[in-house]
Amino acid sequence: MAHNDTFARRVRLDRLYRNGTGGLLVVPLDHPISGAPVIHSGRTGSLDRLVGELAANGADAVVLHKGALRHVAARRFRDLSLIVHLSAGTGLSTDPDAKVLVCGVTEALRLGADAVSVHVNAGAASEDRQLADLGAVAGECERWGVPLVAMVYARGPGIADGRAPRLVAHAAAIAAELGADLVKTSMPRAVADLEVLTAGCPIPMLAAGGDAADGPAALAHLADAMRAGAGGIAAGRLVFNAADPGAMLRRLAALVHDRALTRPLKGISQ
Template structure:
């Protein structure tokens, strides 16, 4: 007989059995393996279903980006307010104390091969294998995907290899929609790119915010987190973040709009409040200014 909480009580075993088992809260994840769900549960907050990732992997093709000249000094003060590190193997191993990671998830950049000096950024390789990802306790492997670029096929091949090995060991993959210097940033393009990445088998997709973003979310069967992109004024970055969450994004992977902010610590807290508390961008901007004043 069910008690008032909807639990079946078993006299024989003395345990409660839920009458209904809810689906896994991460979009598209109902049929994943136990290990895959465990890692996704670390990335996406179970209470909100959202994630705030801190991207600081820019050096893999940009070099010492402004605000990231010293990873060991710039990143640690922000850690308490994020859910997930998004970094490279070298950046994590050389500059981030493992004690800092605690219960934070790790998204590990596993693709490389291009630089800001190249006209074509789409010619990449997989530079970190699954064994290394597991040694680093990664919860997510991230690889760039260049839909419509000269090396589209090779980037999808890279994505496929990462997904195949990740699935074998229960480590999810995030396909990152790349927008090169000449590539469009429209809902039509992002619907195409995110759907291809999801159909190949990625468990998470990262792309940019755009007009009609809700149509991008609706057509992608797995969670989408938005990229922060280039530095823009704090008010605009917070509005972009708020709009993306309202339209169904599962989180943000923000870098330059946090660590290049006038006050990175105030900015990361304002972004977190949007992602996990649902405040609007005006409240978040007021919060940013109040924290900055302190």
């Protein structure tokens, strides 16, 4: 990742990898714009309390939109990194796979970001604009020394299975080729496919977490991804929709930071 290895970028990456284990546990909380509520989930009662619970139970970073930061106390980020999400799109649109930029890199820096993230749906009708946005943000990140997380998925009218290994590899390649430091994507189910993908990707791959409704199966899949060489986990709904977000996060932290991958995933319930 020497393409933009500035001092500022190294400092910010160190903040992301604050646990020193080489793995990254991110909790995306950017869902309200797309239509999935966050702040009333679990037992937290507010976004600020939820972020505090995440900080106390092993998260390395959270992903938030700029307006959400008004509702989170600054002290929450003493032991937690902030990734400001620059993309948005709603499920109400005639093109639910569309994403547009709603924040810029310099604005994110003014908000205190340690990194930024951009969402791209490869295969969407608006794929060309989304790719252009990712490339432009990568250039700004290069200029300011800001780590970039690309959330890239194979999604669109012609995509039958976004987890197909060929499509996931393509999504990861898009992120790497356009200058991202990390890529979050949905991973294939088969362990053999996971190993090939992580070995062939030049940047760390963060396995998307899925929903709490998937229960133990989601955790088993994430454990497989970590065994196969994933660089970490990015789980939002799996955490904030859980009956006990803190307990769920501790289980994920064991996979990412303790590398407790050979232990059976017993006693996991929602």
